Amino acid sequence: MIDRRHALLGTLAAGLSVGVHAQAPPPARIGRRRPRQPDPTETIExxxxGAPGSPSRLPIEVVEDRATGDAVADRAVHGIARPRMVVFRPARPNGSAALVMPGGGYARIVVDREGYEIARWLADRxxxxxxxxxxxxxxxxxxxxxxALSDAQRGLRLVRSSATRxxxxxxxxxxxxxxxxxxxCGDLATRFAQPIYAPVDAADRVSARPDVAALLYAVQSMALPLAHPGSRALLLGPSPTPALERAHSTAANVTSATPPCFLVxxxxxxxxxxxxSLAFRAAAIKAGVAVETHLFAAGGHGFGLSRAVGKPAASWPILFEDWCRAQGLG
Structure with a gap:
């Protein structure tokens, strides 16, 4: 038997393959209150x-609804075949932009908790x-x-080349x-200039270096025991060489060209x-890169905005906002 919840998810997943704007509809609610900012209506492919280097069989995009009852919206998407950005436009733009990369252990994209929640918060400001x-x-x-880095480079370039728009x-x-x-994000901040895809248009002549980077409870090392095992296995395979681990450990790639970083x-x-985060901070300091680090006694993992409520980590967005102003953003 198929219950109503799974039937709804099946309908949503089917809709993702129809058109760009149907691919990842934003949540209508965050908890019990409608967000002050409207849902995004723009999608940028x-x-x-089409994405370069496609496998012989493209993955099928699937949406998982992980929320229960009246809990805060919590969807995850996997099988991304058409990489894209959804745009949250503010009512009164302040001239700054943010490219947000949700987590998910390289197995999925955690759309709501690490994407749309912070996007609405930032757009409201x-x-x-x-x-x-x-x-x-x-x-x-x-x-x-x-x-993933190639999509991040391309996304940053498209954002910057569309500044006037x-x-x-x-x-x-x-x-x-x-x-x-x-x-x-750490890969983008440290390897923004690495040529990992063939240019496709004028946007690829624009720099992919972010002006600042915020890394929140970020996976950094790909070497055990520090590495997150699931992310490491999906990114590098079951038995990566030490050289491959080092090449994809972000702290090992920090240089003086890395932008100022905000770590949580x-x-x-x-x-x-x-x-x-401590290893990345040490590498930034050694390279002469400005870095601000906030370590909280409690928060666990994956707290984003909604799961940080009532915990010491709940203050991180305000700290980020203040830090950005000091950097000339926001």
């Missing part, structure tokens, strides 16, 4: 002729926000462990990532050890 639906490395793309300043573009999305982690994180 990253690759005009004047930011133009682009939530990135990046491809997952376990789906057979030719770029392998660089597939969106009323933003091309030198006020932030990148933000959570958990495995924090690894994508909870000491009681049992999924991604806080030492991931």
């Amino acid at each position: 990253l690759w005009p002729d 004047g930011w133009t926000v682009f939530v990135l639906f990046y491809r997952l490395p376990g789906d057979g793309w030719a770029a392998g462990p660089d597939v 969106f009323g933003i300043h091309p030198d006020r573009v932030a990148a933000m990532g959570f958990s495995a999305g924090g690894h994508v 982690h909870a000491e009681d994180d049992r999924s991604v050890a806080v030492d991931n």
